[in-house]
Amino acid sequence: MNVTEKHTLNPEKWIDLHADYLFNYTITRVSDRDLAKDLVQDTFFAGLKAKENFQGKASERTWLISILKRKIIDQYRKMNSAKGKAEIKMNFYSDGEREGEWIEERVPSSWQPEVEKNIEAAELNLVLEKCIGNLPDKHRMVFKMKTIQDFDTEVICKELDITASNLWVIIHRARTQLRKCMEDNWFKK
Amino acid sequence: MKISCDEATKICDKSQYKEASFLDKVKLNFHLILCKKCGKYTHQNNVMTKCYEKHRLFEASKENCLKEEEKECMKGVLKTKI
Numbered sequence: 409m410n411v412t413e414k415h416t417l418n419p420e421k422w423i424d425l426h427a428d429y430l431f432n433y434t435i436t437r438v439s440d441r442d443l444a445k446d447l448v449q450d451t452f453f454a455g456l457k458a459k460e461n462f463q464g465k466a467s468e469r470t471w472l473i474s475i476l477k478r479k480i481i482d483q484y485r486k487m488n489s490a491k492g493k494a495e496i497k498m499n500f501y502s503d504g505e506r507e508g509e510w511i512e513e514r515v516p517s518s519w520q521p522e523v524e525k526n527i528e529a530a531e532l533n534l535v536l537e538k539c540i541g542n543l544p545d546k547h548r549m550v551f552k553m554k555t556i557q558d559f560d561t562e563v564i565c566k567e568l569d570i571t572a573s574n575l576w577v578i579i580h581r582a583r584t585q586l587r588k589c590m591e592d593n594w595f596k597k
Numbered sequence: 598m599k600i601s602c603d604e605a606t607k608i609c610d611k612s613q614y615k616e617a618s619f620l621d622k623v624k625l626n627f628h629l630i631l632c633k634k635c636g637k638y639t640h641q642n643n644v645m646t647k648c649y650e651k652h653r654l655f656e657a658s659k660e661n662c663l664k665e666e667e668k669e670c671m672k673g674v675l676k677t678k679i
Binding site for chain 2 (some may be wrong): 419420422423424427428431432435436445448449452453456499500507508509510515516518519523524527532533536537540554555556558561576577579580583584586587590591595
């Protein structure tokens, strides 16, 4: 008969064994260094508190990741409910006769003729980074997970507990906002 | 078949990740025949995708590790709770 080994917890070794892994896992999702560090720290604390519930079925790391995943969802919900901070500007009329049409001052303008050459410039990344940084937390997080970290739609939806249509609304708003920001700060004729 | 600019640009965004359905793309192309504003958006969106790709490569080259002193600090705090 096969006896599967029972896993145990060694909190004294957690930082050496798992901190980098957990940090890397977190930063690809929240893309904020300090926040990622805090979430990892919180995960270790929560792990200590819940030590008695560990049944040894999963590895220590898997168990810690499951706690961390919960923390990331909580963080996303916090961002989602945060009001008053950076807002997404409306690009389209949301009601009335012109519902769904472009709002006049948000209509795409013409860009400089040599746009293709222009995107090779090193400074572009800095401007783009600033524009991404101006997005509200929730939009930035989802946009970066999808576009910069290249996560599958399904994975993001599962990890943040949102629907696909919800995700596409967020991506749409983030991208229209970023287009406008890059137009104003980089591509304008 | 008729869709608004808001919907058209949403499909356009989705198609940047190759996740727009065939029907969506038909609707978008139909819309683009008549709408110059969204035509411009579509063109610029392709440029933006190239910018994001460049940014993606830049971000991927960054090392995402905790510094030794950060880990030591974490260890210290954790120790007090064990």
